[in-house]
Amino acid sequence: MPVSTRSQVTNQEQNDANQVQRTRTRHRSDQEEISHMNVPIRNPHHGLKEKMKALTLLYEQQKRASLALRNQSPNPQEKRFSTHPSVELLNSCRRDEKEAKDSNLLQNVMKENSMSKMPTKTNSTVTRTFVLPQPPMDDAKENLAMGPDRIIGFPSCARKANVTTTVARKLSMGTSLPQTEPKGVNVQESEKMEAVSEKVIMGGSRILVFVRLRPMSKKEKEAGSRRCVRIVNKRDVYLTEFANENDYLRLKRLRGRHFTFDASFPDSTSQQEVYSTTTAELVEAVLQGRNGSVFCYGATGAGKTYTMLGTMENPGVMVLAIKDLFTKVRQRSCDGNHVVQLSYLEVYNETVRDLLAPGRPLVLREDKQGIVAAGLTQYRAYSTDEVMALLQQGNQNRTTEPTRANETSSRSHAILQVVVEYRVKDASKNVVNKVGKLSLIDLAGSERALATDQRTLRSLEGANINRSLLALSSCINALVEGKKHIPYRNSKLTQLLKDSLGGACNTVMIANISPCNLSFGETQNTLHWADRAKEIRTKEGEANEEILQVPDSGADQAKLLLELQKENRELRVQMARQQQRLLTLEAQSLAANSPTPSSVSSLLTPPSTAKPNERRKTRSSFLNGTCFTPELKRKGAPEAVRELQLLVKTLEAEMERMKKDHALQLKQKDDLIRELKRKSKKSLEGIGTEGVKRGGVLTRASLRPKEPNTGELKSPSHRFCSPVPTAKKRSFWDITTSTSPSVASLNGRKTRSHVISEPAAAPSMLLQPGFARQKPEPFK
Numbered sequence: 038m039p040v041s042t043r044s045q046v047t048n049q050e051q052n053d054a055n056q057v058q059r060t061r062t063r064h065r066s067d068q069e070e071i072s073h074m075n076v077p078i079r080n081p082h083h084g085l086k087e088k089m090k091a092l093t094l095l096y097e098q099q100k101r102a103s104l105a106l107r108n109q110s111p112n113p114q115e116k117r118f119s120t121h122p123s124v125e126l127l128n129s130c131r132r133d134e135k136e137a138k139d140s141n142l143l144q145n146v147m148k149e150n151s152m153s154k155m156p157t158k159t160n161s162t163v164t165r166t167f168v169l170p171q172p173p174m175d176d177a178k179e180n181l182a183m184g185p186d187r188i189i190g191f192p193s194c195a196r197k198a199n200v201t202t203t204v205a206r207k208l209s210m211g212t213s214l215p216q217t218e219p220k221g222v223n224v225q226e227s228e229k230m231e232a233v234s235e236k237v238i239m240g241g242s243r244i245l246v247f248v249r250l251r252p253m254s255k256k257e258k259e260a261g262s263r264r265c266v267r268i269v270n271k272r273d274v275y276l277t278e279f280a281n282e283n284d285y286l287r288l289k290r291l292r293g294r295h296f297t298f299d300a301s302f303p304d305s306t307s308q309q310e311v312y313s314t315t316t317a318e319l320v321e322a323v324l325q326g327r328n329g330s331v332f333c334y335g336a337t338g339a340g341k342t343y344t345m346l347g348t349m350e351n352p353g354v355m356v357l358a359i360k361d362l363f364t365k366v367r368q369r370s371c372d373g374n375h376v377v378q379l380s381y382l383e384v385y386n387e388t389v390r391d392l393l394a395p396g397r398p399l400v401l402r403e404d405k406q407g408i409v410a411a412g413l414t415q416y417r418a419y420s421t422d423e424v425m426a427l428l429q430q431g432n433q434n435r436t437t438e439p440t441r442a443n444e445t446s447s448r449s450h451a452i453l454q455v456v457v458e459y460r461v462k463d464a465s466k467n468v469v470n471k472v473g474k475l476s477l478i479d480l481a482g483s484e485r486a487l488a489t490d491q492r493t494l495r496s497l498e499g500a501n502i503n504r505s506l507l508a509l510s511s512c513i514n515a516l517v518e519g520k521k522h523i524p525y526r527n528s529k530l531t532q533l534l535k536d537s538l539g540g541a542c543n544t545v546m547i548a549n550i551s552p553c554n555l556s557f558g559e560t561q562n563t564l565h566w567a568d569r570a571k572e573i574r575t576k577e578g579e580a581n582e583e584i585l586q587v588p589d590s591g592a593d594q595a596k597l598l599l600e601l602q603k604e605n606r607e608l609r610v611q612m613a614r615q616q617q618r619l620l621t622l623e624a625q626s627l628a629a630n631s632p633t634p635s636s637v638s639s640l641l642t643p644p645s646t647a648k649p650n651e652r653r654k655t656r657s658s659f660l661n662g663t664c665f666t667p668e669l670k671r672k673g674a675p676e677a678v679r680e681l682q683l684l685v686k687t688l689e690a691e692m693e694r695m696k697k698d699h700a701l702q703l704k705q706k707d708d709l710i711r712e713l714k715r716k717s718k719k720s721l722e723g724i725g726t727e728g729v730k731r732g733g734v735l736t737r738a739s740l741r742p743k744e745p746n747t748g749e750l751k752s753p754s755h756r757f758c759s760p761v762p763t764a765k766k767r768s769f770w771d772i773t774t775s776t777s778p779s780v781a782s783l784n785g786r787k788t789r790s791h792v793i794s795e796p797a798a799a800p801s802m803l804l805q806p807g808f809a810r811q812k813p814e815p816f817k
């Protein structure tokens with residue numbers, strides 16, 4: 038009989054319990070098996086609740102960020118602190134940390150709540166929203182990006198900022214994502230890029246594109262605008278399109294774009310920095326005899342004119358470039374001679390106008406030098422101050438009108454062209470003439486019709502501006518795509534920019550953008566075209582230089598001598614011709630027998646006309662550098678002037694001597710005539726009047742004095758002495774050598790020719806008879 042003991046009962050109970058336990062375990066493992074068979078057991082509303090929670094948290098986070106932005110600018114207390122970069126940085130780090138905490142919290146909540154796996158899409162959306170750059174952090178991030186010296190004392194912040202930057206770059210959704218991700222500040226890399234840029238400038242193979250962000254205007258700040266542009270590493274531009282903050286269900290649709298340029302300037306960049314990064318190298322290339330162009334492109338009010346022209350306190354690229362040109366040309370010119378010529382024109386409503394001498398519209402025509410505006414004034418400038426004055430004058434003539442987008446909106450495209458010519462000595466002491474052309478272009482702003490006025494003239498201007506900019510973009514497209522036909526002829530602007538875009542020219546484009554989210558569309562457009570322009574390749578051209586002189590050598594000296602002799606011969610031939618002409622005139626006047634005022638003036642005409650011609654020739658040839666003989670060119674201007682003065686003195690002395698000779702000759706002739714007269718009177722008395730008429734024919738030739746032939750070339754004036762000795766006639770030389778008042782008294786009026794020929798202050802060596810006899814002066 039089985040005896041049931043207490044221990045047995047306990048064991049039984051234990052067994053039963055074990056049985057139950059085993060059953061439960063089996064049941065649990067069954068359940069696990071079931072769950073492993075992908076049959077989730079969960080409340081269907083649970084997922085929705087999680088999503089709702091996440092979105093609410095997200096919304097809170099967005100709201101906090103936008104509140105922080107709003108509070109930041111109007112509060113002067115905060116602004117004061119935020120002006121210091123380190124404080125700003127600290128604030129930014131705190132914000133970052135807070136956001137990171139929020140994000141962790143958000144993720145934890147999601148993890149905790151998720152019984153099943155959270156969809157990856159939702160996860161990434163949350164992260165994306167979290168790392169999208171928020172405007173208040175912009176400056177801090179820019180500062181961080183500027184270099185390690187700015188982040189001393191905040192290593193964790195620095196790391197964090199770098200991480201954020203990298204993530205933000207990953208998230209940028211534009212098509213132009215960078216191929217390689219710049220990690221923080223990579224000095225070596227940026228130096229390498231700079232070297233490439235320099236090479237590009239010198240080689241002229243690609244258009245260099247820079248972006249400049251202007252500061253937020255007071256008006257924009259007051260309107261509560263947000264910053265939609267962020268510049269990192271002085272190269273990358275991040276553009277963010279903000280969705281409507283109340284439309285939080287669409288917040289994940291935030292769009293951003295990323296662009297990389299040769300350099301990008303944040304709003305704090307100085308004019309000098311912009312100039313030295315964008316244009317200084319170009320100016321250097323122009324001084325090497327190459328052509329260069331800089332043009333500012335962007336929406337209306339984006340800061341193009343500020344960049345190009347600047348203000349009196351902060352002069353822009355145009356002024357700084359010209360200043361640099363003058364300084365360098367003066368330092369380098371080997372003979373102190375240089376020519377800086379300026380022209381300034383505008384293209385307004387498809388007409389080209391001269392800004393330095395406003396008048397009728399100019400016509401564009403194409404010649405060997407490219408497209409030129411016929412009749413455009415070329416001013417020779419001698420100093421930067423003069424250029425400033427000319428620019429000021431030109432700008433006063435430029436068409437500007439207040440529009441809703443900009444109070445001083447330029448309604449025309451302005452092109453300033455500077456041609457520099459100077460001489461330098463190269464390494465082998467050759468004198469090299471260099472000519473370079475720099476074009477500085479301030480384009481009118483691209484605009485939406487609604488952004489500006491609706492008035493007829495303004496909208497017509499706007500349409501024309503847009504049309505020419507559209508033509509510019511078509512040219513950019515065609516150039517980028519390597520098309521054969523580039524539609525330059527579609528607008529005056531593109532015709533004028535032909536050289537800069539597709540010619541042998543180093544070109545720089547500065548795209549100006551506004552930071553304001555209200556200008557998002559225009560900014561995106563500008564950045565798009567700037568990005569496209571990076572791909573334009575320009576032709577590589579030869580430097581415009583010419584070797585004028587090689588170092589002295591025996592052969593060159595001989596050549597020089599031959600050249601001088603040739604020049605001398607040509608001058609003598611010219612003089613002889615002039616002399617001949619004078620004598621013909623003298624003969625005519627004598628033949629007229631009684632000199633009338635008009636005949637006197639006609640006598641004087643040759644010298645008076647010859648002189649201005651000569652003067653004009655001299656001036657123009659100076660510009661061309663041909664007024665100097667090769668010898669003088671070599672010696673330099675002061676030496677040349679001294680030698681020319683010496684020459685003038687010698688010629689004056691010669692002239693004096695000739696005048697004396699002539700006076701003597703005339704006296705001899707008068708004596709001779711008197712003698713002849715006396716003889717003829719005697720013979721007339723002898724043979725009667727009839728005989729004279731029939732036999733003793735008096736001709737001019739018979740009365741001509743028989744002078745021994747010395748073999749010298751003499752003035753032929755003696756041939757025209759009057760045979761009629763009734764009154765002593767005043768010869769041409771008597772007239773010209775007597776002072777002008779006597780001439781003036783002829784008709785009591787001073788003519789232009791009198792004025793010119795009056796004191797023989799600057800005697801023309803070409804007009805003096807007998808000059809041909811002058812022995813060639815050795816050219817010192």
Ligand SMILES: Nc1ncnc2c1ncn2[C@@H]1O[C@H](COP(=O)(O)OP(=O)(O)OP(=O)(O)O)[C@@H](O)[C@H]1O
Nearest residue numbers: 251252337338339340341342343443446447481482
């Ligand atoms: N970098 C800058 N720093 C300070 N102020 C600036 C800067 N850039 C632009 N501004 C200011 O912004 C305003 C508009 O600039 P600006 O006239 O140069 O624009 P714009 O692009 O030439 O416009 P538009 O095409 O209509 O002529 C001006 O008042 C100018 O002083």
